[in-house]
Amino acid sequence: MSIQWFPGHMHKARLEMQSALPKVDVVIEIIDARIPYSSANPLLSDLRGDKACLKVLAKSDLADPRMTEEWLEFFERSESTRARAVTTEDVPTIRRLKSAVIGMCPQRQGRLINAMVMGIPNVGKSTIINFLAGRKVAKTGNTPAVTQHQQKVDIGDGVILWDTPGMLWPKVHNPNSGYRLALIGSIKDTAMDYSDVGFFAARHLSQHYPDRLAERFDLDEIAENELGVIEDIGRRRGCLGRNNRVDLERASRILIQEYRSGGLGRLTLETPATMQRERLQTEKAVAEAAEAARLKDEKRKKRFKAKQRAQRKSREMDASRRDRRR
Structure with missing residues (x-):
């Protein structure tokens, strides 16, 4: 199954994020604890670059706790990244995310901290924002694409959250990631x-x-x-x-x-080892597809040029025959 679902508001959201990121101090990326690799949008990673990032593994009450610990340890290996696992069943853990953000921006002491919240659709961004704000400021729902516009939310202690729409990428090249995204509900049922x-x-x-x-x-x-x-x-x-x-x-x-x-219990669908293996496989498949497309394009150009030469030669022969008849 090849997932291609990229509504217009997602393209607009990407452009708005790109424009706003220079003003942002830290990125809060919400990912699903059941598929931390497949629910991390590579476009968002490219957009934020080396900017400090807090990886929040949401819905951890649905994931295998042993695997969640393995993922947290994996993400923490990056110097610019911190990772936390949260669940709506443990609100204090969500609220402590604000302290984590403040701790990642010591250079901003005494000044406002701008934190942009990013993530794929239906990963729980709006729910987490509402808990951090202590009130309902973001629209929530069990279907993708509920949030479609950016908004800023003051959550106190000098932290401003920038809520952004859930965003997939134009084409999910890894078929396994596409299936996992569909399985957890991050892709509209009409597109699967x-x-x-x-x-x-x-x-x-x-x-x-x-x-x-x-x-x-x-x-x-x-x-x-x-x-x-x-x-x-x-x-x-x-x-x-x-x-x-x-x-x-x-x-x-x-x-x-x-x-x-969660009727089947707390299950995780991928591991850091899975991610590294599939990332290499996907890069190879994408490179092979690009090379095949290049060769196909070259053949098409050669056929086009050969056709032009044949037509030119035919015109020249016709002109030569006309000249002889004169």
Whole structure:
């Protein structure tokens, strides 16, 4: 599945961020603790450059706590980056993010600190901003693209938050990242295929969390492939149609919703090692695609030039024949 979902307001948001960043002291990037790699927008990383960054792993109550600790340690290796895991079930932890921001800007002591909040859609930015502000200042929702305009929020102690719209990038080249983003709900349902995402989830979960699948869906054993897993889930949950055949889309929807709601427990879909491996694979695939496109373009140009030469030669021959007839 190739994800390409980049509404117009996201393009506008990118331009506004780029314009505002020189005035920003620290970037607060909200990522999803279940997919810290896939939920980190590479465009945002390019935009902020070396600017100080606080990585906030949101929805950590839905992620594997052991893996969350591994990710926090990984992010903290960067000199300009600090990392914190938060959940809406622990509001004091969210409110302590303000102290972390202040601590990252010692040069701003006695002056206002401008902190820009960035992240992909539906990652929990607005909820975190509301807790930091102590009041509802940002619109929240369980679907992507709720926030569509920048706004500034004074959260006290000399810290100004710049809320920005959730932003994906124009094309998600890593197919695994595309599936993971769709699975957690960061891509509108109208831009994804439930069966595709359900099969991806079934394959990953049967390999890494088979016990959770068996327990949640009361399965005696885990099927050997993702089709078998989806069919078993469908039978257990009554997703049967004509001739007792499983409705694969309905069964996939159930698996996706169980994952999103935490019904399968606290699960993380990627590790720092996964990130490094897939990043190399993606860079290689993108380079190969670019080279293939270059070669295709060269062939097209050669055909065009050959056609022009043939047409020119034909015109010259026609002119020569006319001259001889005269």
